[in-house]
Amino acid sequence: MRCPLIHLVTPLYDKLAIPQRAVELLVEEHAKHPHSPYLFVSPKTGTMFDPGSFRHTHEKILKAIGAEHIRFHDLRHTFATLSLKYGVDVKTLSGALGHYDAGFTLSTYTHATEGMKRSAADTIGSVISQAM
Template sequence: MRWDGLNVQSKTISVSRQYVRNPDGSLELTRPKTENSVRLVSIPQTAVDLLILEHDHHPDNPYLFPSPLTGDMYHPDIVVNLHKKILKGTGLEHLRFYDLRHTFATTALQNGVDVKTVSSMLGHFDAVFTLRTYTHAARQKQDEAAQTMGNLMDQVI
């Protein structure tokens, strides 16, 4: 991610570029593979504030989190290794870096964020795909709805 992808006023991050690994192992900056993958993702003010604080450490660098060794972007493999190191250092069990995306989606759905919003934040083609992928989260919300309706029925009967 680059600083020019952060809009402080609207509290959004633009997802419009990605690095892909070529067959020879080199990285190439491209547009995401689908138009749905190109999107603005809203972030909370707390995240904006933290990103601004981070920016103060390297105000002239175009990357949100530049490598302290090169000043360039982190290689994707390094990000995965840093994630593993953080988990190990905190005593947390192994969790793939990509699973953070699933954790976000599941937590959002379980806490009442509608599936269409979660789908658009993840860059999915449609909400049906999101529902199929996160059926377990939708199932929990159905159980909660059934309990709510059961409580209502108990009051009426």
């Protein structure tokens, strides 16, 4: 099963690790259209699913919940922030986002949560206490 990449900002990364459950769901989806060369097939046309459809569906969902201010790209920021919050190291995250420089990832796509700030303060406090 091939999924052509339409556009890469940084050509260094062309593979992405995904959770096993996502793989299982993709295999199930592909089984519905086993002869198609595409991973995402439009049920209406049997051809490649129009990427704009994802954006349209996203906008409909946001409108339904009164959150029109959230952009699709904001999900990328959320992914990066939550990844760091739950222990993904910045180098791995940087690769997953397709960045060459982990510093760029930290400065652009991550936002410290209150819990992360508190954890950092506790860690620094612990180091200072041990040094005294």
